[in-house]
Amino acid sequence: MIAILRKSASDDAVNHLVSWIEKKGLQTNVSYGENEIVIGLVGDTTKIDPFLLESMDIVERVQRVSEPFKKANRKFHPADTVVDCGHGVKIGGGNFQVIAGPCSVEGKNLLTIARRVKKAGATMLRGGAFKPRTSPYAYQGMGAEGLDLLIEAAGELDMPIVTEVMDPRDVQLFVDRGIDVMQIGARNAQNFSLLKEVGKTTTPVLLKRGMSGTIDELLMAAEYIMSEGNENVILCERGIRTFETRTRNTFDLNAVPVLHYLSHLPVVADPSHATGYTRYVEPMALAACAAGADGLEIEVHDCPEKAWSDGSQALTPDQFDRTMDRIRAIRAVISTGDDQS
Amino acid sequence: MIAILRKSASDDAVNHLVSWIEKKGLQTNVSYGENEIVIGLVGDTTKIDPFLLESMDIVERVQRVSEPFKKANRKFHPADTVVDCGHGVKIGGGNFQVIAGPCSVEGKNLLTIARRVKKAGATMLRGGAFKPRTSPYAYQGMGAEGLDLLIEAAGELDMPIVTEVMDPRDVQLFVDRGIDVMQIGARNAQNFSLLKEVGKTTTPVLLKRGMSGTIDELLMAAEYIMSEGNENVILCERGIRTFETRTRNTFDLNAVPVLHYLSHLPVVADPSHATGYTRYVEPMALAACAAGADGLEIEVHDCPEKAWSDGSQALTPDQFDRTMDRIRAIRAVISTGDDQS
Amino acid sequence: MIAILRKSASDDAVNHLVSWIEKKGLQTNVSYGENEIVIGLVGDTTKIDPFLLESMDIVERVQRVSEPFKKANRKFHPADTVVDCGHGVKIGGGNFQVIAGPCSVEGKNLLTIARRVKKAGATMLRGGAFKPRTSPYAYQGMGAEGLDLLIEAAGELDMPIVTEVMDPRDVQLFVDRGIDVMQIGARNAQNFSLLKEVGKTTTPVLLKRGMSGTIDELLMAAEYIMSEGNENVILCERGIRTFETRTRNTFDLNAVPVLHYLSHLPVVADPSHATGYTRYVEPMALAACAAGADGLEIEVHDCPEKAWSDGSQALTPDQFDRTMDRIRAIRAVISTGDDQS
Amino acid sequence: MIAILRKSASDDAVNHLVSWIEKKGLQTNVSYGENEIVIGLVGDTTKIDPFLLESMDIVERVQRVSEPFKKANRKFHPADTVVDCGHGVKIGGGNFQVIAGPCSVEGKNLLTIARRVKKAGATMLRGGAFKPRTSPYAYQGMGAEGLDLLIEAAGELDMPIVTEVMDPRDVQLFVDRGIDVMQIGARNAQNFSLLKEVGKTTTPVLLKRGMSGTIDELLMAAEYIMSEGNENVILCERGIRTFETRTRNTFDLNAVPVLHYLSHLPVVADPSHATGYTRYVEPMALAACAAGADGLEIEVHDCPEKAWSDGSQALTPDQFDRTMDRIRAIRAVISTGDDQS
Structure with missing residues (x-):
């Protein structure tokens, strides 16, 4: 200083x-x-x-001269952290994973979508049971019942599930049900009560960057979780808020190599929220992969027009098939390059 | 639409x-x-x-053609809302109030500061017992003990107190202790669990705009509280995040007349957080008053160099005396103007 | 409307x-x-x-319902525009080009750098003779003498050159010297006098997005040039200004597919300015390529520590070799994908 | 450093x-x-x-430790600069001026408006003859003929005029016609050719902050002008670009005290462009005055519905009368305060 x-x-x-x-x-x-x-x-x-x-x-x-984050800092922990998400799926340190599924868990179609995304190559399943919505009048999610549907799908397909927790009072419920990965959403990126609460568990946490969160603040949020004892943190770039209105958010892909430089934690990117439009999801998924992300989180819905939330940014299963083919091809280039370096 | x-x-x-x-x-x-x-x-x-x-x-x-907020919308509620904060203090609809006090409650000096700000003309006392801090290693506040000190000061000075609640699990505690006004901080501006929880009480809520929160999102957050039944919401502009780094935040004073145009709720401005530097607090307090704010929230500390948080933006009691004199003079101009219009 | x-x-x-x-x-x-x-x-x-x-x-x-841009609008011109940059080099409509070279033309080392970037696979040469610098005390470029060095290099290597014009009074000089592509920098993105002046020529224009320029404003700037008669416009995403300070700018790669959706003009991306740090140039060059850019503009310097400007973001020729190898591999994936679609 | x-x-x-x-x-x-x-x-x-x-x-x-601006820096020039705008009108160092008039010079109604704003208390006349417009299809101003109308009004009313210059090739014309104050618009805030050109004259320059310009960049732009010899620079805050869309720009009034702290140059604020809506102009004019601005620039039109540009933000002469009354009252409070300090 x-x-x-x-x-x-x-x-x-x-x-x-x-x-x-x-x-x-x-x-x-x-x-x-x-x-x-x-x-x-x-x-x-x-x-x-x-x-x-x-x-x-x-x-x-x-x-400031030193970074204020310690546990998340690559300086004090040079090797990549590999987070074990359960069901044999690891992320980070060369392990690349695709998390796919609907924005919201809506019912039995979860299983249909889950089967399709697994077949296409996704290795983790996403789906929201508790939904943060800007309007109190919008659909707020199925709640605990949605968790049950996710657990059922995870069991049948042997895939870890990722789902958002919004309230510190729900953390124990998520742990009790055996949720594989708890997601902290962008709006809760500085909800310190919630960060501390998930920090007291050993469940991996997918931590999204806040809409106006700096890269340093994302790492400080990770630090909150890690300082309570839970070091299984996966960082997620999902777009930030700027003056541009042609997309829902501005996808700050620079954050991928910057986070890798500053931290040892795995970095996932979410092209669905970062663009907000189905037509831009594939190119930006490929871009995130080429930038070196350790994983992608992509919304897929069997019938986007009927989705209960965020249908405008979901891929259909057919679109996702094609996107996965190209992700694999880009990933092959990137991981070869990594070997050479 | x-x-x-x-x-x-x-x-x-x-x-x-x-x-x-x-x-x-x-x-x-x-x-x-x-x-x-x-x-x-x-x-x-x-x-x-x-x-x-x-x-x-x-x-x-x-x-969109219509605004998505209903209860907070002036269209459906043309008259200004006046919020009764207790101890005979009302805000909104021509009632102007100054909320002053330290950033954090630190101990017995709270009473010293409270006496000074009351003497200078402040009508409400602020002070944080639970502190949201970017770093888990920074001071996190006195907690429940701090609430007791606030209650004691409120009793002695017969002033309503304003203090931040960060966790939905603490809301009942705040209600039980009889806190006059619960503050929702900028980082929790879209913490929907917390908004709903304070919405279930009848305690007035001072709701701060998020760092990247649009004016519409601030009104939607108010809507969350109001849709649960609590219509005692006071809006607060406290600066937004932009590219400018010479100040801690960018004080969006346009928000004051815009909020008055769109909504019937009282609007307070916080020049301490919006600037981040003591030397800019007075001019920006006057500016906020001239823009038509229904109140100001100002940090005052008897010894800013010893403050446990945010000392850099606190006024000394002597500075606050002078600032209050000028606020009164500006307010006299503005309220006369209002009568004429 | x-x-x-x-x-x-x-x-x-x-x-x-x-x-x-x-x-x-x-x-x-x-x-x-x-x-x-x-x-x-x-x-x-x-x-x-x-x-x-x-x-x-x-x-x-x-x-607004309709976009205000007409000539740049894909609605009225569905096919991709291919811009002929001279020396047999075309960009757009499936033609991908890499523009490389030093930030500033500094002297005879231009030729050394030019030979190396050509050998590595770059097809166009960049170099600034007139430099826009934030400080009047910083190096302002070699001026007309720099143009001569560029022309000499272009002749020897049979590559088109790209160089920035800052003043409407210089446009005729650029035309007279036979500059292949005139660049309009981010700071002049709404310098309408300059846009009109280059619009009166037939020389291709590489038009950079302004630091706070929306995608629509970039297209309106293109419209200024095109409405004067010059339809040889290449758009360039080079990063926008946001609150993030870990990188020089925020690289808005969403703009690549959005511009392709809205417009028929070729889209180039500049990972050097968009990141500001050598270590992030390669991953972001690959990301831009994967997002579907029609070209990349990359700063290369034989000795970045001695560069007269922007040395911090230049690749060495060896780094550029490796980056070009990976760009080619990513491009192979992307162009195959394009055929399938 | x-x-x-x-x-x-x-x-x-x-x-x-x-x-x-x-x-x-x-x-x-x-x-x-x-x-x-x-x-x-x-x-x-x-x-x-x-x-x-x-x-x-x-x-x-x-x-950086030191500021990169020297001539504009208060450290090296502690006393306020007072700029003489002609016709006996000085700004800065306690001299407060209101610049008013139409956005564009449109014809003979200029004189009508000018008489009304003078009568209301404005001391300088504004009006654009050369207009920077986002669209090439929008009205571009009357040009030299507009300057003649301004000169005529200045003569009749004995008021200095302020009008925008956009092209370095026009600067001599402005000097030859005897324009009192040349305005540099937000879009040209980093048009270094233009800044240097006005720097070679002795005509006062009203320099607007760029839409994404930091306070430091505004001071560096002033430095460009001053380093060429012209020290008659008036800074102008006119709103910056952020994510907020309820107003045309975000009025960064913090910039007023910050610029006064960092620099000795006079600071003017423009509530018309900073808000974009007539209904917010008065409160924000008062706020700017209370924040300590040395002057205000306000658009006034005798018939805003017929204005050729920016009618949505113009005050009518009657509205301006009332606003001037309140500006005077606020100014009385502020200047008294200044004496006391």
Whole structure:
């Protein structure tokens, strides 16, 4: 951490600040520039609140040097984390998985869709039982009954399931039912009560980036989960909010290599939510794969026009077949490249 | 709602869509343009998911005409809502209030600060007992003990208190202790479980706009609370996230008159979080007041350098005295203007 | 275009507005909804300024139905445009090209770099002679002398060159020297004087999206050029500005399929500017290729540490060799897929 | 400037970098942290391209400490700049001015509007003769003939005029006609050819912030003008582009106190473009005034429904009368406050 002081700061004021910092157990390094004085803080800077430092009269600005995330940081954990999602399916460290299924669990057609996506090559099944909807008047999901349908499908098809948990009070229910992977949605990316609660379990967590979440905030959210003891975190880029309105979100695929650079956790991308339109899902699924994602999450529905939510972005099973063929071909290129490097 | 179809859509396909819409109880109005066909949907359009409509092959785009919020909508409730916050303090409909106090409740100094802000003219006391922090390693608040300190201060000073609730499991605790106003923070602006839970109480809710929340989403969050029965909602603009980094957030003061135009609910502005720096709090507090806000929420700390959180944006009691003088002067201009109009 | 009127509008006022619109040669279609009245405008809506319409008392909102771009619009020109860049190099309609070279032309090393990128498989040479720099104190480019070095390289290597023009007064110079492709940079994406000036030539134009430019604005900028007579426009996605700071820009790869859907013009992507860091260029080049781009623009420098500008995002020739190998492999997958579709 | 190196950097590599920096005439200050090595660069850091530094293998990140703007920087010029706009009208340093008039000069009604705005208290007249329009098919302004009408109005009313210049080839024309203040629009905020050209004159320049321009970029654009010799620069906040769509732009009023803190140049705000709707212009004009702006630019039209551009955001003369009354009242509060401080 670096504190930039006004050139006009008195020696007394600078010394006072230096001793204040050193009392917190850090070392300092003061350098006098042409237009400002710079104090470098060395040591465990989590002990100092940068905003507090910035509130002092003589301090102009404070800049972080170290990343505030520790457990999610590749610096302290160079090897890729591989998360075991159950049913023999692992993700990360060269293991690439496709999570597919309907936006919402709607009933018996879940099994029909699940069979088709498995046949096409998907290795994990998604489906929402508890749905976060912008409007209180929109369909809110089947709830616990939806979980049962997912469990049934998982059993029949021997595939791990991924489904969203929205309320800390539901976490135990998800654990009790044996949900393989709990998803934290974009709107809950900084719901710290929920993050802590899933952090207390050992169930893998698919953690989506918030709509206005920076890459660092996504990693800090992972840190919340990991600091409670659960290190089975899968990061997910699903589009961020910008000024562009031709797509539902702006797919920040830069985040894929950036997250791989900063963190050891697996990175999944969701081209369905990141585009919002069926016609853009295939090209952006391929793009995410080429960018190096460890997995994709794709919405598939047997009859998108009848879907209870997000039908506009679902692929039909036939479209998904074709997309999977091309994903495999891109993946072959990428994984060969990885071997060479 | 309007559906824009491709010019190339066959008559059969158009008729099929029209009858699908009409089966849902809506009326339609088809017009053939030069480059597209437009279907107007008349009736209760909440019965139709616009994204679903957009998923159909012949549909190019769907545009909303009506706002999706009903209870928060001024169209259906032209008069300003006045929220009674307890201790005789009302907000909205010409009643202007200043909420002041420390970011976090830290101990006995709460009372010292509370006395000073009351003397300066603040009418409500703020202070966080449960703190949402980006880092799991940062100070997380005093919890229930902090609520007790707030209650004690409220009693002594006869002022309503405003404090943040982050977890649906804590809502009953807040109600039991008699908290006057529950605050929903920016990070929980789409935490629908929490919104529903506070919606089941009768305690007034100060609802902050999300960092990437549109004005419509803020109103939909209010709608979540109101649709559960609690109509005592106070909206709060506290800055949104943009590309600008010289301030902590971008204070979207346009939101004040826009919210007044769209909704009957009171609108408060928070210049402390919206700027992030003490030196910008006064001018932006005055600006918010001039824009027509029904109230301001301002952080004040007796010793910002020692604050446990957000010290960089707190005013000292002396700064707050001066700011209150000027707020009163601006408010006098604005309320006179309102009478004239 | 659709005008949404207040429910409270009097019949007289509605009739008045209808006749005002019809006097402009358009037809109208009025429908009465539950909470508003909607007028559909049919005909050449470019004759009506939507903002003007919105200024009228009874009008609540105006929404466009047709896109405002005509010449760039795929609706009126379904087949892909193929732009001939000279030296036998075509782009668009299945023709994929890689444009590579240094950010700035710096001297004789241009030829060294050009030979290496050609050998690696690049088919067009880039290099800036006139440089737009945020600071007036930063290096501003070699100017006309740089153009000469580019022409010399183009001649020796028989490759078309792409170089940026910043000033309408320089356009004739670029034409006189025989520059193959003129680039319009992101900062000039709405410099209408410059757009019109290049529109009066027949030289192909590589048009970059502005930092805060929507996809529609990019197409409207193309429209400026095309409406002056020059239809040889190549669109370029180079990253937009968002709140994310871990990369120089946010690479909006969704724009690639969206532009292909809306327009017939070729679409190029620039992973160098879109990421800002050498280490992210290869994965994002592959992603852009997988998303269906018709070409890539990549910065290559023989000694990035000595580059006069943007060294941080340049590949070395060795890195570029490897990247080209993988681009070819991805392109093979994508073009096969295209044949099947 | 600070370079953060990887902890793994060898001593040789660090020494090599240090001597490279020192050869450029700067001093260095190396400190070894727990997780990284930090080099502080002291001296004229404009000699070093931060992106170049960042391209080096051992460098993780580079952070600026000093602002890159010099002439616009309050640090080197503590007193407020007062710009003389002609006709005895000065702005900045306590001098507050209101610039009003139509968006576009349309003909003889300019004089009618000008008389009304002067009577209401406006001290400068605005009107566009050359109009930047997103669509090439929209009205592009009267051109030189419009300038003549402005000159005529300025003469009759003895008010300085403000009008936009879009093309470096037109700057001499503006100077020859004696235009009092040349406006640079948001779309040309980084049109460096144009900035340099107006920098060579002595005519005051009203410089608008770009739609995606940071506060620092606005100051760098001012620096372009000032570095050519013209120090008569007035900064203008006119709204930035964000995700919010209920207003035309997001009015970043934080920029007013931030610009005053960072720079000595006068700061004007434009509530007409920043909101886009007549109904929000008055509250936001008052807010800008309360935030401490040195002036306001407001669109007024005698018949907004007939305006050739931007009618939706213009005030009528009657509305402007009322707004001016309230601006004066707010200004009285603010300027009293300034005296006290």
